[in-house]
Amino acid sequence: MTHHHDPALRPAPARTKAEPGTPSRRPDTPHDGSTAHRARGGRNGGDLVVETLAGLGATTVFGLPGQHALGMFDALRRSDLAYVGLRVENNAGFAADAYGRITGRPAPLLLSTGPGALTSLAALQEAAAASAPVLAVSSQIPTAGLGGGRHGYLHELPDQAASFRGVVKSVHTVRTQSQIPSAIAEAWTSALTVPHGPVWVEIPQDVLMAPTSLPAVTAMDAAPQQPAPRPELVAAAAGLLSRAARPAIIAGGGVVRAGACGELLALAEKLNAPVVTTFGGKGAFPWEHPLSLQSWMEDRHTTDFLEDADVLLVIGSGLGELSSNYHTFKPRGRIVQIEADLGKLESNHPALGIHADARLAVRALLEAVDERPDESAAGRARELLDKVRARIAAQELTLEQEVLASVRRALPDDSPSFWDMTILAYWAWSAFDAKFPNAMHSAQGAGGLGYGFPAALGAAVADPTRPVLAVSGDGGALYSIAELATARQYDLNVTWLIVDDGGYGILREYMTDAFGQATATELTRPDYVALAESFGVPGVRTTPETLEKDLARALAEPGPSVIVLPAVLRMFAPTHLD
Template identity: 70%
Template sequence: MTRPRNGGDVAAETLTALGARTAFGIPGQHALGLFDALQSRPEVRFVSSRVENNAAFAADGHARLTGDVTPLLVSTGPGALLTLASLQESAAASAPVLCISSQIPSEGLGGARRGFLHELADQSASARGVVKSVHTVRHASQIPSAIAEAWRSAAAAPAGPVWVEIPQDVLLAPVELPPVSDVDGSPEPLRPRAELVDEAARLLDGAERPVVLAGGGVSRARAQGALLRLAEHLQAPVACTFGGKDAFPWEHPLSLQSWLEDRHTTEYLEQADVLLVVGSGLGELSSNYHTMRPKGRVVQIEADMGKLEANGPALGIHADAAPALDALAARVTPRARSERAEHETADVKRKVADRLAGQGLETEARVLEAVREALPDGAPSYWDMTILGYWAWSAWDPRGGAMHSAQGTGGLGYGLPAALGAAAAHDGPVLAVSGDGGAMYGIAELATARQHDLDVTWLIVDDGGYGILREYMNGAFGRASHTELARPDFTALAGSFGVSAVLTDIDRLRGDLAAALAAPGPSVVVLPAVLRMFAPTHLD
């Protein structure tokens, strides 16, 4: 028997009309009308996670890889609240995740405490401090406009997560509305003002030693080509932040790479007579823990208006990176090749390498090199907050494949679920990297990987605890407490999910990881190893 169309159908039709082709989440009692409606629309692939925060990380990973608004569908109360820590990461990383949560029946909204299952006094208030915008639906006729407005908000620079709430009864009630087809979630482009482009071009043309710090905003805007043109026109060395590691070619003669936690790099950035900061708010990690003190003029291009000049005076240009860099590249006067700039760039990297060479970190370098050589060029990687991930922030060569991590907010458990989200859109292998502590946050998602046959290889570096916290505590207090962890046999546990797994060592890592990545479907590689971080950021 065919049921009548309802609010859930209207929501599903709206998502389809807006272009959604993959969604993530977990069903729940109040949201069943939406999930049933989605079932009849095979053009939208639904990837069901096991825990809501991991579903949100998966949506984040998908959104970062594709640049597309990615739906996240969850139920009321506990399900909705479990997404918030992950959506905080999406907000920090400008990942356009569209969270649609159900709500208790309409009669319980507005503060009345009727005792409904999952009831919160004000669910949207919990989300409001995390996401870009909140949209609450009261009637089915509001659903298309609310979702389209949320979609536009999520996609508009700076992109980020948004929140839509639809009560259970609105999702289930029959509707007489025609099928949804005419909706538009396209955002307005965020272009720079002409007088600011002129002034920035004047400053850069007049600079003898211009330098660029490129952040994640360049990568998100797909503005790598424009940045390359501008840097070559100016003959300006370029450093990339940890969130924008693919913003500039790693081996380019003008590439300073990403050693932002080293004073050699910091001092070079400080000495620029004009420092162009694009797509970065100069936060803690990008400014070497707020120790960078530029001596020349700073030009800052940033889509998030709240970040303009938040960490120092600048010529602030409120714009998305792509149109701003295109405009500047067309406006500045091209220069002849500068051997001085190339020599200085190489000298900074040599100083960094010399400093590391005296710290006895050969094992760490071998491990990261083995991972890099095993992963095919162009394949994306997703890194948890683990020591090898911290190394990758500075030392990983993207080779055409974007590197993503949870460095926006630093929460554990990002690597595997985010990689699963990416694998739902990527044709080829995706790498996830976790420590044993972070791995336990997402171990249930091995079931998701197997169920949906997602091509993710998960490297777990097992050092017996929270390795980075162990180092921090030993450094600060001379001892570590509560950092050592009991953990499972990860290979046996993966096997119980039907996921192939191998226990490796440093000598066999490259071959074992390459074989796992070459085999279709999910796999796990476990490396027992205690790795160390490089020394603090001061000069030796």
């Protein structure tokens, strides 16, 4: 397959003379009238930012320029960093989130002050919930205005950092140019310290704009240490698992992020322990393996199976709302929980808690446990899946199952997919074979709308060699429709499937079930095919019968495309027995 590398991904060359259309007011002259500025062509505080990012290993940054942040953006053209500009800060945050998930490195997100910064909050909340490394670098009002007063600066907030402290892992405030490299390196380390997550750096406008005499920043070492398991806890856990009669394993997103999937497979086979993956852990365990319980976490049969385990090993999951079948899970056996996020350790259920990186802990367990023969384990796993399939089959949901199967057949096995909060995604959480680790992603961490398409764009930037699929409903699509311009500008290999049911489908279903009728769920929406074509993006209206063919063709063509499926899908009954 041929893939295009758009020159727009590369920094623009420095201007050598005035070009047509140049604003009459110099862009490096602050609107507030302060004297912070720099001579054309010289280095400024913004250069210290981009030099530090490059020195830490960043190659690509996402963002949106703003008046206070112009020093950073001007410095980009003197760097080797590739810049990908989105049209809405929240979407830029989703793109950075996906880039971090795919590469495992923090994705720098460059933002302006006030409204621009605040617009990114929902994306940073998703990154925090999903443990995705994002390094947000925001401008601030000039240092003269800092301190909590009301000075009347454009974009001013009394305490901008306070808006982010409850969302990100850490906040890093810069007040002088000499602080920039260390603050960014500290933030980078924080983003990569398990659990991964978003971090926030803010730098005043005048610090970014002022000329600098500091030497250029060179390579920096900011590699964090991963927490190793305590040996006495490993020994205790190994004893429980080796002696268990009915062990089972829940594999969460921490397994994927730690790269522990190979160790998980070996441990499950050594213990003959059936494995279920959470929605965040999709792909952590082979879907068709004899010990696989797949991902039917919202099914009472699965919940009963896990409750019946006499020893349940939970790896990289906090057993939150979705992973506990909406807190209906009531374990009767012992729990061993391996978790890198100390705050999630035993937060929902008492356990033998091991605070450690999943790969290090599972590797240690693999060496410590005894081989456990059990000819019944695979049969019990198969029996559970048969019960789940029979229950779903009894609900007359053929259309939904066929649509999801068509998507799976059309998507190349090695291609990642990004799903918005829509009914087809809820099906995919339970029923979609991700094929490999770190391949299926959704906004199920924080649950905000609009994630799928901009996240897919970030993944396509991270790896342009594979087509990427985005899946949205028409409600979620309207959150990120502006990014069709981004997809076209950078010629990104993303196919966007929009399931158009005329409104917020899942909320329509929830409200109808709860109140007998739905309110505020119906939407007037555009002709998505015509809208895509107006951006220069090919669009196709499909049907359930032609979806597989149309989707496969779009994914095989380089560049962006849109597939619109008019269909009203329904959810399966997840928690009660029929």
